[in-house]
Amino acid sequence: MYEGIVQDLIDELGRLPGIGPKSAQRIAFHILQTESFDTTRLAEILTVVRERVKFCQVCGNVSEQELCAICRDPRRNAAVICVVEEAKDVVAIERTREFRGLYHVLGGAISPIDGIGPDDLRIAQLLKRLASTEVTEVIIATDPNLEGEATATYLTRLLVQPGLRVTRLASGLPVGGDLEYADEVTLGRAFEGRRVVE
Amino acid sequence: MYEGIVQDLIDELGRLPGIGPKSAQRIAFHILQTESFDTTRLAEILTVVRERVKFCQVCGNVSEQELCAICRDPRRNAAVICVVEEAKDVVAIERTREFRGLYHVLGGAISPIDGIGPDDLRIAQLLKRLASTEVTEVIIATDPNLEGEATATYLTRLLVQPGLRVTRLASGLPVGGDLEYADEVTLGRAFEGRRVVE
Incomplete structure (x- = not known):
């Protein structure tokens, strides 16, 4: 519906997960019209990110070095x-x-x-x-x-x-949740994993 | 929380409208892990889009020329x-x-x-x-x-x-909607703008 590159931008953004046509359009116009949004910086990051990011050789976590920060x-x-x-x-x-x-x-x-x-x-x-x-x-x-x-x-x-x-990891009721809203499986697990109060 | 460029990518994506920290993270990992997603193409478009897109000198619509396709x-x-x-x-x-x-x-x-x-x-x-x-x-x-x-x-x-x-433009009930779910202002407008059935 748009001319040339604007449509290209909307199409590419629309290929990202969780971004539908409407969101892609809104983001494209934001990029076009917001002076403070640094398109060059995002473009630069996109260009190098795949080369720069390796996966940790030991644990498989994302890392810029052979071993990740945790390893x-x-x-x-x-x-x-x-x-x-x-x-x-x-x-x-x-x-x-x-x-x-x-x-x-x-x-x-x-x-x-x-x-x-x-x-x-x-x-x-x-x-x-x-x-x-x-x-x-x-x-x-x-x-x-x-x-x-x-x-x-x-x-x-x-x-x-x-x-x-x-x-x-333990299964059970999420902290801060309501018991009545818990699904049967979660509630069942919470019973199964019940602990003696000391 | 992430090392270097991965965090940079998440931060930049998070500055786009409607994209919260969780979505930014999901998109960043999609970009990192999906071979078929062409990061270079999105980067190229981002680099040129602001220069290439002008606004139509007559109507103000987006355009790559002095006049938009409609004008x-x-x-x-x-x-x-x-x-x-x-x-x-x-x-x-x-x-x-x-x-x-x-x-x-x-x-x-x-x-x-x-x-x-x-x-x-x-x-x-x-x-x-x-x-x-x-x-x-x-x-x-x-x-x-x-x-x-x-x-x-x-x-x-x-x-x-x-x-x-x-x-x-006429205000009134949206086509395909339910009358009972219309807000009072819209319903009021629909009455105001009622037409003789011919």
Whole structure:
């Protein structure tokens, strides 16, 4: 509907996830009309970002070096590895400040419907890591959905061995939520995982 | 939370309208991980788009030439001008295929709260156009909200003169909507503007 490059910009923006035609149009006009928005800077970042970003050779997290900031940090506890699906999950867990161990990013979850099997994930690398380092606990922190649970079950079977604790993040009621709005599965899990009050 | 350039990308994307931190993160990882997404193309477009896009010298619509495609088209009826707030509105009206005249893009609406007065809009250019060409009707198609109505009222007072029809788009019930869900103002307007069924 627009002439030349404006339509090109709208089309390219519309290919980004979660951006429909209306949003793409709004963003395109914002870019065109807002002097303070630095188009050159975004263009420069886009040009170099793929070259500059590597994935950590140990854990698979995003990094600009061979090892990511977490794997490089000597203060982290190398005896505990938290297995997550995506690099985004690393950031989410870091934000809690609860965990001081290392990570392992699988790069997804087992999902037969999307054609993703165990061989498409960084599971072999995880086994190699466990064989070559002194790890006492693996925390499986895949998503609490169908694919994440399947991946967790698969990993648990694969990893269980004497001297290695394999744990899974607790399921239950979200803090700050209302009990009456919790779905049955979550509420069931909350019962299952109930704890003695001390 | 991320290292260097990944965080830069998330920050820049987060400055776009309607994109919060979570969406910016999702888009950034999509850009990083989706081979088929052409980062170079988006970067190239961003680099040239501001230079390439001019605004039509007559109507203010976006254009890559001095005159936009609509003002260049000899088949359009130059006697009718439809006044809109933004170039986006031109596209919305073109999509209806109901209008074959020309446009005039104001570049916004009168909004004292945002410090936008009549002098910040392309109103002088509209008056000049009306003085120098044979226009028989001006259709005011500003948004049906507070600012749009204020702009329409201002324009109507300014434009009314013998030999020039000044009209305003009809307000009423949206087609396909439910009467019971219409707000009182819209329903009131629909009554006000009721027509004899022939």
